[in-house]
Amino acid sequence: MTRDQWGALQNTLQETVGRNNYVNWIKPLEYSGVDDGVARFLVPTTFLGNYVSQNFGDLILYQMSARGADVRRIEFAVPTTPIAEPKAAPAARPVPAKTTQRSDAMLSAPLDERFTFDSFIVGKPNELAHAASQRVAEGGAVTFNPLFLYGGVGLGKTHLMHAIAWKLKTDRPDLNVLYLSAEQFMYRFVQALRDKKMMDFKELFRSVDVLMVDDVQFIAGKDSTQEEFFHTFNALVDQNKQIIISADRAPGEIKDMENRIKSRLQSGLIVDLHPTDYELRLGILQSKVLKQQASYPDLEMDDGVLEFLAHRITSNVRVLEGALTRLFAFASLVGKPINMELTQDCLADVIRASERKITVEEIQRKVAEHYNIRLSDMIGPKRLRAFARPRQVAMWLCKKLTTRSLPEIGRRFGGRDHTTVMHGVKRIEELRLADPHIAEDIEILRRSLEG
Numbered sequence: 001m002t003r004d005q006w007g008a009l010q011n012t013l014q015e016t017v018g019r020n021n022y023v024n025w026i027k028p029l030e031y032s033g034v035d036d037g038v039a040r041f042l043v044p045t046t047f048l049g050n051y052v053s054q055n056f057g058d059l060i061l062y063q064m065s066a067r068g069a070d071v072r073r074i075e076f077a078v079p080t081t082p083i084a085e086p087k088a089a090p091a092a093r094p095v096p097a098k099t100t101q102r103s104d105a106m107l108s109a110p111l112d113e114r115f116t117f118d119s120f121i122v123g124k125p126n127e128l129a130h131a132a133s134q135r136v137a138e139g140g141a142v143t144f145n146p147l148f149l150y151g152g153v154g155l156g157k158t159h160l161m162h163a164i165a166w167k168l169k170t171d172r173p174d175l176n177v178l179y180l181s182a183e184q185f186m187y188r189f190v191q192a193l194r195d196k197k198m199m200d201f202k203e204l205f206r207s208v209d210v211l212m213v214d215d216v217q218f219i220a221g222k223d224s225t226q227e228e229f230f231h232t233f234n235a236l237v238d239q240n241k242q243i244i245i246s247a248d249r250a251p252g253e254i255k256d257m258e259n260r261i262k263s264r265l266q267s268g269l270i271v272d273l274h275p276t277d278y279e280l281r282l283g284i285l286q287s288k289v290l291k292q293q294a295s296y297p298d299l300e301m302d303d304g305v306l307e308f309l310a311h312r313i314t315s316n317v318r319v320l321e322g323a324l325t326r327l328f329a330f331a332s333l334v335g336k337p338i339n340m341e342l343t344q345d346c347l348a349d350v351i352r353a354s355e356r357k358i359t360v361e362e363i364q365r366k367v368a369e370h371y372n373i374r375l376s377d378m379i380g381p382k383r384l385r386a387f388a389r390p391r392q393v394a395m396w397l398c399k400k401l402t403t404r405s406l407p408e409i410g411r412r413f414g415g416r417d418h419t420t421v422m423h424g425v426k427r428i429e430e431l432r433l434a435d436p437h438i439a440e441d442i443e444i445l446r447r448s449l450e451g
């Protein structure tokens, strides 16, 4: 695909994703070409690349294929020369030009216009996070500070944060609301250091009324950024300004985060977004399908397809959305209505990945590899700590990731009693909170097993 063809394709993309999304996310992409089935783009930041990949990757892929390009994957890379920040496209945002605009225009990351409270579907797994977010979005007296939202990938943390920001910007334009990712916080901090503008940096951050930092786990292990974040945090809390933080795990479980920051993060309200259940998935699909139908008005969809998807794709909302986008793009490409057969055909890989059942054997093998011990020692009778701890980790993972009962798990661990398994699971539950190394081990193992 030539650069000109990419230029033409951008117009189509703009029609599909809307002007704001286009300006914020697609326009900053610099097309480098297709090489061995991989379409490559330069992006100003990793954040932008990740965002585009997660939200528009499938769409771009299909549009390129539809134009005859042999593309199977898209890759984004940040150039090694100085990075230009993505344009915040102030004109694209329905924010009245207020006096707050100074720091807002300079600092706030663009908000996705799709991420509002109206488009957020509430179900049991996210009702608490939603309620807490709405409370904060009312902009009244600060009752809990910070609001800490956490949960697995693609469960709606960013969506809720943007929704809070949109609502505050509309209802309380007097407030200076700042939303950015932890990565952007670091980027701006480093830039201020480099340009010897730390006073400006501090002043700007301390002048906000509401600070929202997404994916805070990113600054773990980055010492001076953490330090600066801590000071910013304290200065704002002291002034009774609202802070909202998101992360992929609870504050206590963020490895390489200083203890004083962890305890600060724990001092407000902590709410987690649980994995979706069937009803929530169906609700989300029903709302998203309406948007797809607006882009593809001629496509018909059979009854039962959404229920099928809600049953079969259980991973996260982003995957669910991606599946729907792909389904519509595919059906429109082949010019067929969306029925069960086409759905199974088009989404075979997604469904298979979601169906994959994790087995006890697989867990034992992975854990043994991770701790570098023999499988026989993990299952065998030895009580040495070097074997017992991995064994308990494996038992804990079996309890969490499989549907096996405690006696069944015990049997597969060399015929141990169910009370031994129960004890092991409990011990790891405690250690996960107390020992960041164990917490990290578990996270790595869980990801590799679920991946």
Ligand SMILES: Nc1ncnc2c1ncn2[C@@H]1O[C@H](COP(=O)(O)OP(=O)(O)OP(=O)(O)O)[C@@H](O)[C@H]1O
Binding pocket: 115, 119, 120, 121, 122, 126, 151, 152, 153, 154, 155, 156, 157, 158, 159, 160, 215, 248, 284, 317, 318, 321
């Ligand atoms: N309850 C919901 N209702 C509607 N859409 C949702 C809901 N939850 C998530 N989504 C959608 O799923 C996608 C992923 O959500 P989001 O980006 O907020 O996830 P996240 O938790 O921030 O994930 P990550 O950890 O990867 O940043 C978004 O497009 C979002 O709009």
